[in-house]
Amino acid sequence: METVYLNGHYVPAEEAKISVFDRGFLFSDSVYEVIPFYQGVGFRLDEHLQRLEHSLRALRIELDFDWASMLSRLVALNGSGNLSVYLQVTRGSAGKRVHAIDPKLVPTIFACCQPIRDIYQEGIERVEGIKVIVTADLRWRRCDIKATCLLPNILVLQQAKEAGAQEALLLRDGTLTEGASCNFFIVERGVIYTPPIGTEILSGTTRALILELADQNGIPRQETDIDYQRLINADEVWISSSTRAIVPVLQVDDYVVGDGLKGPVWQRMFEIFTRYQHQLMTGE
Template sequence: MLLYNDLFLNKEEVHISHEDRGYYFGDGVYEVFRIYNGKIFETEKHLQRLKRSCEEIQIQFPYTIEEINDKLLQLVQKSFVHEGTLYLQITRGVAPRSHVIPKDIKPVVLAYCNEVNRPLDKMQSGIKAITQEDIRWLRCDIKSLNLLPNTLAKQNAVNHSAEETIFHRDGVITECSASNIMIVHDGEIHTHPVNHLILNGVTRAVVLKLAAKAGFPIKEHPFDLKQLNRADEVFITGTTVEITPIISIDQLIVSDGKPGKITRELQNLYEKLITS
C-alpha cells in the first residue's frame, strides 16, 4: 500500500511521470520515520523538519502538519507494519524539463512502509567505519533527494569492509554518510553543532535530550580527526541505526574495541523510551 498524493493505492497502481522533477533533478525532499509497535516514532519532529526542507528549496508544503500526520497514520494502519520504516518524499512536481522552476507546479507526494528489523546485532557488537573528506554541497541541513555523494561514501565504506563513512571538512568532523556522529572523551559527549554542514538528526536530538536528562556533560562544538582518534567512545545516531557504536576507524581500534559504558547507558535509555 502506498500513499500517492491524496490516494491510497497498491504498488502496481502508482505511475510516476517521466517529467517528475524528482526524477530529473532530485528536486525534492524526504523523511524516513521509524515504526515501533505499529506506531510512528517522533512524528512531529520529522514533519517539522520536512516542512522546513520544503521551505528552504521553495516547495509549497502541500498539507498542514495535521493533515499529513493523519494520512501517515492511515498508511501505517493500511500497511499492517508492526516494526519497520515509513518513507515519505515530496517532489516539486511534474513539468517539462527545465532548470527554471515552473510557476504553479503541484508537488507530488509519495509514501510507503516497509517491515525492517532493528539492527540489534550491530548495536550490540559495534561497526567499523572509515573517514573521508566531506566535499558535498554546503546545505547539508536540507534533507533533499540529492544523495549521490552519500551513496558513494557509503559504498566506499563497504568497499573497505566497513559499514559507515565519517565525513570531515579540512579535518573537522561533520557527520556520516547516513547518520550523525558523537564521541565521548573523559565522560563528556561531543558532537558537531547544528548548522548548514550537518543534518539536524531527529534521533540525534532525542539522544542529546536523554543524555542531558541523565546528567552527562554535552559539548556541541566542532572536533577534529585527532580528537576522534583519541576518543574513549564513538557512536552514530539515526532513524534506522538508532545508537550504534563504532569500534574501528580506518582500521584503528577505538579504545578497547568494545562499545563504551556511556554508549550502553544511552542505548538503555533509548530502549526504555521506545517501549514506554
Template sequence: MNSEVVYLNGQFLPPEQAQISVFDRGFLFADSVYEVIPFYQGVGFRLQEHLQRLAYSLDAIGLQAEQDWPVLLNELVRRNGGGNRSVYLQISRGSEGRRRFASEGKLQPTVFACTTPIRHIYDEGADRIQGYNVILTDDLRWHRCDIKSTGLLANLLMQQQAHRAGADEALLVRDGVLSEGTSSNLFVVRDGVIHTPRLSAGILGGTTRALILELATDAGIPCQETDLRPEALATADEVWISSSTRGVVPVTRIDGQPVADGQKGPLWQHMFALFTRFQHRLMTGEA
C-alpha cells in the same frame, strides 16, 4: 490486508500501479525533499520532530505541500499491517510537462510514501548490538546538508567506498572538521563527556541526535556541541553514530584501528538503556 501498499497523490495503491510523470522535477533534478520515520508497534517514533524537519526542508526550497501528515502516514502503516516499519515520505515540486531547468509558476507537488519492515533492535538487548566498523573520507556533498534533499549521489558514493573497504559506514571530513556519517550523526565520548559536531548548514539536524542529547541532559551526562577534528577519534573513549532506524550504535573500529579497547563502551550501554526506556514508554503510551 494488502502488505504492499504505497501512497501517491491522494491514493493508496499497489506499487506497480503507482506512476509519476517522466518530467517530474524530483525525478529529473532531485527537486524534492524526504523524511524517513520509524514506526514501532504502529506508533511513529518522534513523529512530530520528523514533521517539523520536513516543514523546514520544504520551506528551505520554497515548496508548499499541505497535508494532514500524521493521518496519511498512520493510515499507510495500518494498511501495511502495522508493527515495526520504516516510512519513506518524499515530496517533489511536481511536473510541468517538459524538462526545463527553471520552473515557472506554482506546480502541483508530487507526494509519495512507502514502508519497509524494520527490526525492533531494542527488544534484542545491548549484547546483541554489533559495533560498527567505519572509515574516514572527505565530505563530497553540497553545502546545504541541513535540507533533507533527495540529491544523495555523493552520500551513495561515499557509502559504496565504505562497503568496498569492508566497513559499515563512512565518517565525513570537511575543511579538517568532522561533520557526520553518510546517513548518521556522530558522537565522541572523552572523559565522561559526550561531544558532537555543532549544527550548521553542512550537517543534518538528526531527530535521534536531538533525542540523545535530551536523554543525556536529563540523566546528568555532560554534552558539548563543538567542532571535532579527526585527531579526536584517536583519543576517544567511545564513538557512536545515530539515525532514526538504527538508533544509537557503537563504533568499535575506524580505518581498521580499534576505538579505545575495541569494545562497546559503558556510556553507550547507559545511553542504550535510556533510549530503550524512552522507546518503551512511547509505545505503551507513557511518553
C-alpha cells in the same frame, strides 16, 4: 500486500507510478523524511514535519497539506503497529525536461512503510561494533535540507564498503561534520560530544533524542567541533540514525577506538535508548 500513498491515492505498491518527467526523478528536486510510528502513533511527528516544512521552504515548494492525517491512515492501512514511514515530496512534473522552475507545478507526494525492529528485545550482546572510514565531505553546503540528492553519500558509502567498513564519516575544512547516513558522537572521560547543528549538518531526530536522554539521565554532554585527531583518540565513538539507533564504532580507518570493545557509556546509553523505544512499541 503493501499499500503506499501517491498523490491522493492509497494503492498497492506495484501499482504506484510517476511520470518519467517528474523533477524528483530527473534532478533530485525533492525532499524526504523518515518517521517512526509506534503502535500507530507518529513519534515526534511535529518535529519531523517541522523539518519537512523547513526543507520545502528552502526549495520554495509551497504546499498546504494535512500530513498527519495522510500518514496516520497509511500506517493503519498497513496494519498499524510499529512502522517506519518514508515520505518524499518532489516539485512535480512539467511534462518535459527543463531546468527552470515553473511555480504552477503540482508537487508529487509519495509515502511507504516498513517494519521497525525492537532492538531492546534483541539485546545488547547482539549489537556488533563497526568500522568507519573518514573521507572528504564533498556534499553541497545546505545539508540542513533533507534532500534526495544523495549521490555523494552513496559514493562514500561504497568507498567505505570497499575498505571493509560499514560507514563513512565526513571531513570538511579540518572538522568532522556527520556520517554519510548518520550523526556521530565521541566520548572523552565520560562526557559525550557531538558536532553542533548548522547548515552543513542534518538535524537528526535520533541525535536530538540521545542528547535529551543523556540530560534526563545525568550523562554529561556537549556540542562542539571535532577534528580527526580528537576522533581517533576518543575513548568511544558511536553513530546514530533513525533506522540503526545507536551503534558503537570500534575502528576508525586503521586506528582502534579505545580498547577495541563496546564502551561503558555506549552500553548505558544503548540500554536507556532501547528501553525508551521498547516502551513506545509495547506500552510496557
